Amino acid sequence: MEQQRVIDANVLWEPSKEWVASSNLKRFAEQVGVSLYPYEQLHQWSVKNPAAFWSGVWDFAGIIGEKGKTVFVPAEDGGMLGASWFPDARLNLAENLLSGNEEQTVVYEANEEGVSRSVTKGELRALVAKAQKGLQELGVQAGDRVAGVTTNSVESLVALLATASLGAVWSSCSPDFGAKGIIDRIGQVQPKVLIASLDYYYNRKFFDIRENITAVCDELDTVKAVVTLGDATGYAVDGTTNLLSWQALTDHAVEEPIFTRVPFDSPLYILYTSGTTGLPKAIVHSVGGTLLQHVKEHQLHCDLKAGDVLFWYTNTAWMMYPWLVSGLASDAGILLYDGSPVRKDRIGVLWDIADEVGVTHFGTSPKYLAALQKCGYQVGANHDLSALRSVLSCGAPLVEEQYDWIYEQIKDDILLASISGGTEIIGCFVMGSPIHPVIRGEIACKALGMAVDILDENDDSVVGEKGDLVCTKPFPSMPITFWGEGGDERYFNAYFAARSDIWTHGDLAKQTIDGSIVIYGRTDTTLNPGGVRIGTAEIYRVVEQVEEIKDSIVFGFPVENDEEIVLCVVTEDGYLRDEIADRIRNDVRKKASPRHVPRRIFVVKDVPYTINNKKVEGAVRAAVRGEVVKNKDSLANPECLEEYTLLGERSYQ
Structure with a gap:
């Protein structure tokens, strides 16, 4: 029976009956004999029956290899560490990615000048x-x-x-x-x-x-x-x-x-964390876990189908690169782009290329979308986009106003999915789906097979409250180990030390009564004025809507056993008029809360980002406090930190 939904002004898009009927997710539910609606029931089945679910994914995706009779062997203590998957299986990633129609164009290579090559x-x-x-x-x-x-x-x-x-x-x-x-x-x-x-x-x-x-x-x-x-x-x-x-x-x-x-558990990839707090962690991922996680995400959640074209703006250092490459396993084409996403004389270069090759799934970041929004670029008016079915975003929370802008300025009939996971799992904990409505500011659902929950400081599951995003049951794409001496111990300390046998991911998040998720930022950069946990994303979503602000970064500064919220902004002319500072504080007070209002606002020339395009609040906080910023080589623009070391000597607004 189809799930009934209450009409809500925050619902920006809902899949049509035809969209749902033709979805991979519907076909999968029919294959495994579980009702598609309510989704929460399907999700619970997927985490309570790991062998049936992941075996079903293998069969649905047509994985090439020897599957073996056993799918899941629980850990001796019943916990997350020590479980094994498909212990008798034998497979090869490249064999799965290179099978299929030899005449199909499956790779497009492009740069700032346009498409340069295509390969069957x-x-x-x-x-x-x-x-x-x-x-x-x-x-x-x-x-x-x-x-x-x-x-x-x-x-x-x-x-x-x-x-x-x-x-x-x-x-x-x-x-x-x-x-x-x-x-x-x-x-x-x-x-x-x-x-x-x-x-x-x-x-x-x-x-x-x-x-x-x-x-x-x-x-x-x-x-x-x-x-x-x-x-x-x-x-x-x-x-x-x-x-x-x-x-x-x-x-x-x-x-x-x-x-x-x-x-199945043979090593395939070694990926690295950004490393801004020390030597980057070298995370080892398995052949089978990577492939199975990716085909599940691509086919069931992103509705990627044979003949589609998947794109993600990424470099070869980020986990989204192997995620993009795995699109070949779904008989889809992939677009490889190298260069700047925006040229001053050709702002829409990525969309020009998307039009030319027929991109169906366009993957990007909130920062890129914000740049287009700030300069008033009208994507839909300047491009055909007839092939486009989905816009995907990760790397930071997608703010509510960006949801509105995407449907107004890109395309009004697409599946918009903000997704979130990490290098550590080479995949996602929470995603969109082809059967969920898109609600402004929310991530649609917990990913199938992932026992995601939000726990408070007492380790109780909470709904409608902020807490730690965790995963409570094993999944195939858990890392094998961290490479090098003491790798298992370092792996345990990174994700299991906080809660025994529960993966604590490091995101501050909230789950709604409908099962959707809101992410507020990383817990290691969570603000805590007056003992109230505040995610940096809650402030960014307001500040980024101020036209005069090009970029911003926020962090907490300790003051007398408490902390003050400090906001640094980049403006076009390097100045911040009093009325704009007042407007920022008023908007934050109204749209967030009085506790979110920044005590100090500084104008800076630049905001530090990792090479993978993520803001680095921790590096700024360390620089301002006079502490050593470890591994500056992870930053795309480490020179900008010098300015932050002098903030304490400057006046502020």
């Missing part, structure tokens, strides 16, 4: 076969690490898939990391082969990173070969390291790759 699945298989042969000749085999410092290109994708085809482990950084940032990451995992871009373009500027790559090679004793992407004329490394071009690596007369099937 047959062509992609051949490219992977050649790179696989080259890696084999360099001695790469199952379990070895191959590292990439690469742009988001076809060659990077081929290198990843060739690595995975051998049962080896892929780990990558973006070229805009400094040498120390790269070493702090891939230096931990001792790669056998390094695949490196020697230069790149961003915002129409050329960046030569040969010195960085040389410095990395000098530090990494385990690297036996460096494969260069692009023109390597005149480039050299020390005499003990084999240097070859991409052309040399792939110069082989083979057309079909051979796939090494490995156990």
Whole structure:
């Protein structure tokens, strides 16, 4: 029976009966024999019957491999750590991503100038076969690490898939990391082969990173070969390291790759946290857990179907890169974009490309959407977007006003999904779905198979109150470990030390009586004036609507056993008039609460972001307090922190 909903002015979109009837989620519910409505009942079934649910996902997605008879083996103590999934299974990620219609165009490569290349699945298989042969000749085999410092290109994708085809482990950084940032990451995992871009373009500027790559090679004793992407004329490394071009690596007369099937829990990816509070955590993810989590999210929650085109604006360092790559497993195409998302002379470059290749699922961040909104860019009026069915957003909470803007200025008949999870699970805890309404400011539902809850300080489940976002039961994409000495202990301390046998994710959130979720920010940056927990997102959602404010960052400053809320803003002219400061405080008081009102407001030149485009409140707080900001190499603009160290000497409004 279809779920009945009360008419609500905050409901911006509801799927039509036709949309629901044709959804993957409806077909899945029919396959497993569980009613589609109410969704909460389907979700409860998925977490109470993990073997039936995840086995159903395997079958629904048509996973290629040997499934085995056993799906789930609980931990001896019944907790989250120690459980195992598909212990008899054997599979290969690349085999699943490269199967299907050889004539279908499945990869589009684009940059700031537009679409530069398209590749069919047959062509992609051949490219992977050649790179696989080259890696084999360099001695790469199952379990070895191959590292990439690469742009988001076809060659990077081929290198990843060739690595995975051998049962080896892929780990990558973006070229805009400094040498120390790269070493702090891939230096931990001792790669056998390094695949490196020697230069790149961003915002129409050329960046030569040969010195960085040389410095990395000098530090990494385990690297036996460096494969260069692009023109390597005149480039050299020390005499003990084999240097070859991409052309040399792939110069082989083979057309079909051979796939090494490995156990379900074999390592596939090593991803890194942003590392702004210390050395980045090297998180090891499994072949089976990654693939199963991604096809579930793509097909059941995002309604990705064969022939669709998935895009996410990402670099190769962020978890959304492997998430995007996995779109190939659903017989969809993917768009790889490298460069700035906005050119001053071509603000809508991403939408131009989306039109050209027929993007159906457009993935981005609140910051990008806010930039379009601030400059008054009318996406829907300037672009066709007839193929577009969904806009997806992550990296920070999507504020209510952005929900309105998307439906007003992009397209009024799309599934908008703010999604949230993390590098730690290479996936999502909460998502949208093709059967839920879109309610402004809310994330539609808990992801299937994920036992998500909100707990207060007494570890009681709460509804309508802020608390810690947790997960109470095991799931396949839990990390294998953290790479390196003491990895299991560091993994436990990161997510299980706060609550025994409960994954505490580090987000401040609220669940509504309807099962939707609101996320207020990270708990490590939660404000606590007068003992009341306030998420930074609650203040950003107000400040970002002030036209004169280009960007902002908020943090707590300790004062006499309490703390004051400090707001730093970026303006066009570097000044903040008194009436604008008053308007900010009045708006925050009205739209949030009196406790949210910033005590001090400073004008700054820039706001620090990680290279993966996330605001770094913790680094600002440390700089203002005169503390050491650890691992500045994780920041895209660390130089801006110098200004924050002097805030205590400045007047404020």
